Every structure is written in C-alpha cells, then in structure tokens.
Amino acid sequence: MSDEISNLINAVSSKGGKITSDVDVKTNLVFQDILDKQQNRGERKQYAKRTFVFLSIFTFLVLSIVLLQGFNTKTGFVLSEAVLITLITTSLASIVGIFLLVMQYLFKK
Numbered sequence: 001m002s003d004e005i006s007n008l009i010n011a012v013s014s015k016g017g018k019i020t021s022d023v024d025v026k027t028n029l030v031f032q033d034i035l036d037k038q039q040n041r042g043e044r045k046q047y048a049k050r051t052f053v054f055l056s057i058f059t060f061l062v063l064s065i066v067l068l069q070g071f072n073t074k075t076g077f078v079l080s081e082a083v084l085i086t087l088i089t090t091s092l093a094s095i096v097g098i099f100l101l102v103m104q105y106l107f108k109k
Helices: 002-014 021-070 081-106
Strands: none
Touching: 021 081
C-alpha cells in the first residue's frame, strides 16, 4: 500500500501540484482502505476480549462443576463417571473449537 501512496504523490507532483480526478479517486480509495483497516483492528480487539471473557466464564463454570463433584461428600453434588467424562470432553472440545474459530477469523494472515 505504501507503493500506491508513493505513486499518488508522484502523480500529483508531476502534474504541477494539480490533482486530477483520477488521483482524487485513488486517494479516496486508499484513505477508505486505511479507515477500514483501522475499524477492523478495533473490532478485532473488541471481539478478542469478548471471546476471552466468554471462554473464561465457561471454563470457570466447568471447573466449578468438577470441584463440586470432587467434594461431593461435603456438597452432596453427585454426577456419574460417564456424565463427568462427557462434560469434561465436550467442554474442552467446545473451548478449543471456539478459540480456534474466532482467532482464525479475527487474525487472518
């Protein structure tokens, strides 16, 4: 993109400082591209933060259920072994899946 800007500056200076409509259009397109990238960066930060908060709460809830099961003699909270294994497995798959999906979308190469 810096090559485009350099070309635009050269085009303006070669015409004696007069900006032609073609240069105006190109300048406007470059400016809009810069604004779009700035907005995308802000949106990425916002959604990355929201994803982190969501995954943190989700992990805390799963950990709470596992801890309640671990202290079942004191809490009276009982889950069968199959349910506990399913909970942990599906929760881990969900966390990893959401993380990978969101991060690949937000931070494309």
